Amino acid sequence: MFALSKTVLYTCPYVPAEWIAAHGLRPCRVIPDSAGTVFSLAGREGVCPYVRGFLAEVTDGDRAGAVVMTTVCDQMRRAFDIVARRCELPAFLMNVPNTWQTPAAQQLYVDELRRLGRFLIRHGGKSPSNDALAAIMLEYDATRTALLEARERLSALRYAEEIAAFGHDGPDAVTGGYRGSLEPITRVPLAIVGGPLMKKEFRIFEIVAESGGRIVLDATESGERGMCAPLDTEALREEPLSELARIYFGGIVDASRRPDSQLYEWFEEKLTERAVQGIIFHRHVWCDLWHAELGRLKDLIDVPVLDIDTAGDFGSEENRTAGRIGAFLEMLQ
């Protein structure tokens, strides 16, 4: 593996960590602690707490060499303008198409990866050979596979933390050795659905467990839903960059997609496979993309749904959230 020098921050799951690592840089997926405070945004209404938290992390200190943001959500797209104006940090805005069915949209994503590559080279990276890229992709894929297979042996909290650690520090951060026995599911199996969770919001996994439930499907952006598809090793040999685009652009389902039909196909499959009895729908206020999915989810999925909206200050919201989750589980038991 290359010596990883500069850290490149990102948070969107459509940014392939392997591509950054293949350029000899250290990919670091930022999951903010909480909404945080950005002095320049004080008093502004309507800003998504996750965007606020991400901006606070990115604009605070000089621990990174660059930041990569995407156009997947409008607020993050516009937050790029704040970063560009206020930060010394080199910043890259990657166009990730919302449409996904056409070869043109897929090609646009590949072109953007190439453009990202040029940006990385301008900021200390080096152009990867196909072999080097393929080797890194295999390493990441093996770790992801191990993580996914370990799900039933880990508590929901630990599973979420392992995924977060993998995003933050790469394959080396994943402790592995998940040899414990399969935990029998005696608690009410739930799914958590929504955009990304902030670190303090991981407490929800514990609250669910304390209330007699277990999250068997983490369908948040920071969880299993934000992980890309498995590699096709044959395609990898032929053209690693195209395969990278396929597993990310073609492999991650999201509320931003138009149409969003893939998301519901994925839900149907996973909710049935894991015998989910209830859904915790977690959304940050001002996140229009996920907020609008709540009504669709209720229309399309025949499973009880609990809507948890949050302004990103989990500390002050914990009691209310715990009470609601407790009542939801009582209803399901």
Next chain:
Amino acid sequence: MSDAPKRITLEQWDLQYEKLRAAGAPQPYYGGPLSRHLKDGDRRLLKLSYDNSAAALRLWNLLLTEEDRLHEARASGRKIVGTMKDLGTVPVMAYSLKNAVAFYPDGAWWIPCVMELGAGLLEIADSLGIDESFCPVRAMLGAFVTGAHFPLPDMLVCSVGATCDDFSAIAQRLEGLGPEILWWEMPHRREPEPDEIAVTLPGGFVAPKRQVEFVKSQLQGIKTALEELTGERLYAEKLSEGIRKANQVRRCLSELRHLAFTAQRCPIPALEMLIAEMLAIHFCSDRQETIAVLTELLDEVKARVQAEVGVLEVDAARIFWVNPVADLQVMNLLEDCGGRICGTEYLFSHALDEVPEDSPPLDALAQMALADPMVGSSIDRAQRICADISLFGAEAVVISRIGGASHCALEGQVIGEIVQDELDIPVIEIEVPPVTDSMRPTVRTRLEALVETVRARRRPVPK
């Protein structure tokens, strides 16, 4: 020129209408007294102030009869295309065909204002999970559900990608209710890299040729769909002719804007100018009549400027306005507070810039679509606003926030900072809901403070 220009009430307009009729003033097929629209539930009309010219009457009547025209188009066998979000591009294509008429269902965002919430559209959106944390464009969902405000389109087209999340989410919710949508991708406009071919777009923004080609490929898909819908081929010559007609509208508006924003006395009120600009987007479902209406309005304004008369005091504070208002009455309010509009960026500057006529037509439309101020960065948009402020001599800026709109959360800060850094003029942000009645004193106070600030800055600094 009509009588001495002034702003009048709806009641006064009825008297004025009788006077015009008695004088034998010609009326278009959709003409008549403005107050007749009250029976449609358009109660906000009672609270607005209007320009007193025959040209303005024609403009209002064109606007308020659009639904009738759409029904007539349906009855005559023309296909109705609902174009969403791109604000100005796809209608140029649709109106190049004989058998198609295009409109923006997005325009339903003004229904809660015009009907003073009486249509119940926002309540329907609420019931579908699209509550007040979304932009008022959520009224569109209610309009589709009731089917009471426009005929359901034969085809729906929606741009996504570099658009606001509210609209994208609401459109997806709409599709979930049944109507099929042809989604097309609008990439975020970016700076060309050093080794990329750059294209200067209408209005002055620059984009890589690669992005223009991508958008062209998306428009090609829409063209094919339109051809299938109408059974009519959209040859390059037809599209070029459609672009020429669109440019006729745009040239007229350009002259109108220049006169309205730079004349020593404001020749036409802000509200009529807002409506005139809106016509550029989809021609209010009648392209030919739009050209006629704007030409008459331009003649009226030219005559007023020549006669050095206007509707406001000569010392009115010159304000640049950013974003359209959900409540039309706020445009009146600005003038009541002593301001006048000297420059606008209502989210659709690209629909006002001329489409290049020296490029292949689909290329030209792709360039125009990419020139949309909302598909690029807020920094780009702020630069354009600064250039227009300098062009029109505005003395202050109002950034009108659209409650719940994803772009308003952060862009106001960027635009405000850049305008202040580059031009050192006052900037305020106000939020305008569909009906401002309950917060009118607050909005009024802020606008009055801005006007006072502008006037104070005019006074020479004592030595």
